[in-house]
Amino acid sequence: MTALIWDLDGTLFDSYDAILSGIEAAYAHYDLAYDQETVKSFILKESVHALFQQVAEENGIDYHALNAARAENLTTHNHLVKLLPGAKDILKWAHQEGYAQFIYTHKGHNAHRLLADLGVAHYFTEVVTGDDGFKRKPDPEVLNYLADKYGFEKEDAYYIGDRQLDAESARNAGVKSLNLTVETNSYNQHIPDLHAVAQHVQKK
Structure with missing residues (x-):
């Protein structure tokens, strides 16, 4: 998966x-x-x-x-919160491809309301927020928790973010990193926009 x-x-x-x-x-x-x-x-x-x-x-x-x-x-x-360009399209694409989708954010429980208000909450199997009591990024605890709970292999998982902290979280958990700002390196693939996610995800 x-x-x-x-x-x-x-x-x-x-x-x-x-x-x-x-x-x-x-x-x-x-x-x-x-x-x-x-x-x-x-x-x-x-x-x-x-x-x-x-x-x-x-x-x-x-x-x-x-x-x-x-x-x-x-x-x-x-x-004031809007979806970034391409966000709804790429979430819909991933859903149609049959990928499991999750949120891991330091944002608090307000994230649930925003996802619902912006019409994308239904795409996610679970949303883990900063109010849920897990260790903060770049600790791998949340990514490990999701892999264990839902039974996916880490080599088949991607953490998609926009900061160095996100890329480090992926590296520490052993999942692939796609990042909008961090340059491509040994543990991260830089993407110029959200549409590029589709070019780098390999279906399992």
Whole structure:
């Protein structure tokens, strides 16, 4: 069985405007100086989790309280989230090919609502979010869990993402990596867009 495991933000979702709006609201709650370009550069390279850990430590703020201030505003920014070009087409193609499809994202439970609102929730066998209690990327725990639960071979699985963290997660779990920003190397295949997924997935 061929398995496609998708990241969400920056991979299937054009969601960075919504993410940045939520971060800005959290910063405003604590009267912190907010520079959008600096914040965006940081979260693309690292993660929102890493950003808030750093900001909380530097400003003597409780991390959970800071993140809660962001979470309060998440759903109010859902209207800013769109599917990336080609997302619905490639999900439909994979479904028609009979591939098993999953989500593995650091995004919280709001991911379920967004997938439903954008009309693609039915394509996925399981959606694993950052609120489900698993270790965070690049730990292979989630990818190992999905392979064990659904019985697919790792060599027949692909993790599709947009950050170095995603490519490292795939490498650590022993699954193939397709990535929109990381260059092709020994453990990753760069793809210029989502349509290119179809060129690299081998049916089993």
